[in-house]
Amino acid sequence: MTRKQKKTLIRILVAAALLVAAALLPPIRTPFGIPLLTSRLDGDMFAVSPIWLYFAAYFTIGWDILWKAVRNIGHGQVFDENFLMCVATIGAFILGETSEAVGVMLFYQVGELFQSVAVGKSRRSIAQLMDIRPDVANVERDGQLLEVDPDEVSVGEVIVIRPGEKVPLDGVVIEGASALNTAALTGESAPRDVAVGGELLSGCVNITGLLKARVTKEFGQSTVAKILDLVENAASKKAKAENFITRFAKYYTPCVVFAALALAVIPSLITGEWGVWIHRALTFLVISCPCALVISIPLSFFGGIGGASAQGILVKGGNYLELLAKTETVVFDKTGTLTQGVFQVSALNSAPGVAEVELLEAAALAERHSSHPIAQSLRRALGGEADPGRVTDVEEIPGHGVSALVDGRRVLAGNEKLMVREGVAFRPCKDVGTVVHVAREGAYLGCVVIADQIKDTAPAAVRALKARGIRTVMLTGDSGAVGRAVAEKLGLDEVHAQLLPADKVNRLEELLRRKSAKGALAYVGDGVNDAPVLSRADVGIAMGAMGSDAAIEAADVVLMDDDPAKLAKAMDIAHRCLRIVKENIVFALGVKALFLILGALGRTSMWGAVFADVGVAVIAILNATRMLKTKASDGPRAGGA
Numbered sequence: 001m002t003r004k005q006k007k008t009l010i011r012i013l014v015a016a017a018l019l020v021a022a023a024l025l026p027p028i029r030t031p032f033g034i035p036l037l038t039s040r041l042d043g044d045m046f047a048v049s050p051i052w053l054y055f056a057a058y059f060t061i062g063w064d065i066l067w068k069a070v071r072n073i074g075h076g077q078v079f080d081e082n083f084l085m086c087v088a089t090i091g092a093f094i095l096g097e098t099s100e101a102v103g104v105m106l107f108y109q110v111g112e113l114f115q116s117v118a119v120g121k122s123r124r125s126i127a128q129l130m131d132i133r134p135d136v137a138n139v140e141r142d143g144q145l146l147e148v149d150p151d152e153v154s155v156g157e158v159i160v161i162r163p164g165e166k167v168p169l170d171g172v173v174i175e176g177a178s179a180l181n182t183a184a185l186t187g188e189s190a191p192r193d194v195a196v197g198g199e200l201l202s203g204c205v206n207i208t209g210l211l212k213a214r215v216t217k218e219f220g221q222s223t224v225a226k227i228l229d230l231v232e233n234a235a236s237k238k239a240k241a242e243n244f245i246t247r248f249a250k251y252y253t254p255c256v257v258f259a260a261l262a263l264a265v266i267p268s269l270i271t272g273e274w275g276v277w278i279h280r281a282l283t284f285l286v287i288s289c290p291c292a293l294v295i296s297i298p299l300s301f302f303g304g305i306g307g308a309s310a311q312g313i314l315v316k317g318g319n320y321l322e323l324l325a326k327t328e329t330v331v332f333d334k335t336g337t338l339t340q341g342v343f344q345v346s347a348l349n350s351a352p353g354v355a356e357v358e359l360l361e362a363a364a365l366a367e368r369h370s371s372h373p374i375a376q377s378l379r380r381a382l383g384g385e386a387d388p389g390r391v392t393d394v395e396e397i398p399g400h401g402v403s404a405l406v407d408g409r410r411v412l413a414g415n416e417k418l419m420v421r422e423g424v425a426f427r428p429c430k431d432v433g434t435v436v437h438v439a440r441e442g443a444y445l446g447c448v449v450i451a452d453q454i455k456d457t458a459p460a461a462v463r464a465l466k467a468r469g470i471r472t473v474m475l476t477g478d479s480g481a482v483g484r485a486v487a488e489k490l491g492l493d494e495v496h497a498q499l500l501p502a503d504k505v506n507r508l509e510e511l512l513r514r515k516s517a518k519g520a521l522a523y524v525g526d527g528v529n530d531a532p533v534l535s536r537a538d539v540g541i542a543m544g545a546m547g548s549d550a551a552i553e554a555a556d557v558v559l560m561d562d563d564p565a566k567l568a569k570a571m572d573i574a575h576r577c578l579r580i581v582k583e584n585i586v587f588a589l590g591v592k593a594l595f596l597i598l599g600a601l602g603r604t605s606m607w608g609a610v611f612a613d614v615g616v617a618v619i620a621i622l623n624a625t626r627m628l629k630t631k632a633s634d635g636p637r638a639g640g641a
Helices: 003-024 051-074 081-094 098-130 223-234 240-271 274-288 291-309 318-325 356-366 373-382 416-421 458-467 480-490 501-514 528-536 549-554 566-600 606-629
Strands: 028-030 040-042 045-048 137-141 144-148 158-161 171-175 178-181 192-194 211-215 313-315 327-332 339-350 391-397 401-406 409-414 434-440 443-454 471-475 494-496 520-525 539-543 557-559
Touching (some): 003 051, 003 098, 051 081, 051 098, 274 606, 291 313, 291 318, 291 566, 291 606, 318 539, 318 566, 327 501, 356 373, 356 391, 356 409, 356 434, 356 443, 373 443, 401 434, 416 434, 443 480, 458 471, 458 480, 458 566, 471 480, 501 520, 520 528, 528 549, 566 606
Parallel strands (some): 327 520, 471 494, 520 539
Antiparallel strands (some): 028 045, 040 045, 137 144, 158 211, 171 211, 313 557, 339 443, 391 401
């Protein structure tokens, strides 16, 4: 508990003790005179309760509510729950219902304490993510290791991260090797190994070895800063249900106040029983407090955002949880989203009499001095460091490939056009991907196929979405053959290839027109070219680890570990959140309506009113806190809310 919550708990306990003492003490008799407040008439003597104890209990537990009501009235905000509680409890005192007056205020504060603890628990859930903010950075300057604020570190400086410390800034490892705990960013418990040349993301925790890294981004642009900004601003974007409750409370409260006034005056004028009908009106006011709705609905969405963030899914607002639950179609980018975005050798088709390793070596050596991703893929596949002295007379042939002397023999590595130009008899390759044909001294050695690899979790992600009745589509700028091959492997419903960024937007507009009026469309991407499409979709979902800054900024949801399987998990969280919200709305309104009718008819006491107000609020709050333990459900869920 916080210090404020502990003080509230102490006030509750003190007020409860005073209430019990007042109830147990024998009545005090006045031999003459009429006391201001009486509990009952005993013959010709007025028996009074120890009113000073009731007053002490009331002001102990309710002074802040009284002050809030007075202050809000001064600011023009009259009809709120503080005003209702004050009117009802003071009225109960006037009617001689002293214990009920104290009890109502006492249990109201109990409900407020429950709310505070629940919100605090939700904030702590998000605070686990917020703890990724580093306190200091160890920077090497002038041969010394200095502790400075991460904001004071410039790009290009060298930082040192000891075992057990948080990575303060994004950078590249220049010395050392270690394992990183990335749970705060990705929600994954398995450590990730990093070595020289590896990328460091701020917010991770160094587990084993000492690391030195060169800073690549200032703190304001680092991964941790962006995550914190996303989480801190999430609460400002309310779901429709939250906005509805806000509007509902705005009109509901003055309506019930005037309804209670009418209930007190009109029947009293007819029957003359002013005490009876005023008591009913006060009971009506206590029952009518909209606390359960006003508190529990935002808490449900807040808990949903916190539960999602704990699993590496950052949702920028409750409105996007609502849209995720209504998603009918998910549209994917290909490269970096469904695939790894890293080219790898996928096939070696050597000519008769040529060993595969011979083919690969010839291609890798010919591309030895090229910085092209294709050349890098060939060198990675070969493994080890080839002797650069073996390669001379390198010639880049734009649009065709490369020519080089390898061990004194002319090697050609490139596309079909290069083979045709040089008069090499080659065999067309039917494999899907980027094909590098290789020849040596005019003799064809074979071809190397380089392709982007499908992410391990992508097939499961697509299956999970289809099991939930969601249509899957892919938009890619790659060739039709590559696009169709990936779509076939993953089982996608629809694919559109060879699209420029503007073409993607046009295709998305077409898909948006095809969805139902109440449904939503989500787009998942990672590149700069995806930013316009992410902004146009009902829900834009970006890959947070390798995704571009523009994509993350334009997105509404960020998957911190680039795992497409988290999509189904995010939708399960959204569905569960909306289900809890609907449960609270139906339960609160149903109980309120029942007790309002009973209160107007005089069939319930002030204690029943306490349950209808505080009891319902506590139950709704406890139901909302279930979102803090959010886990993706095992079973599929149909699309729609």
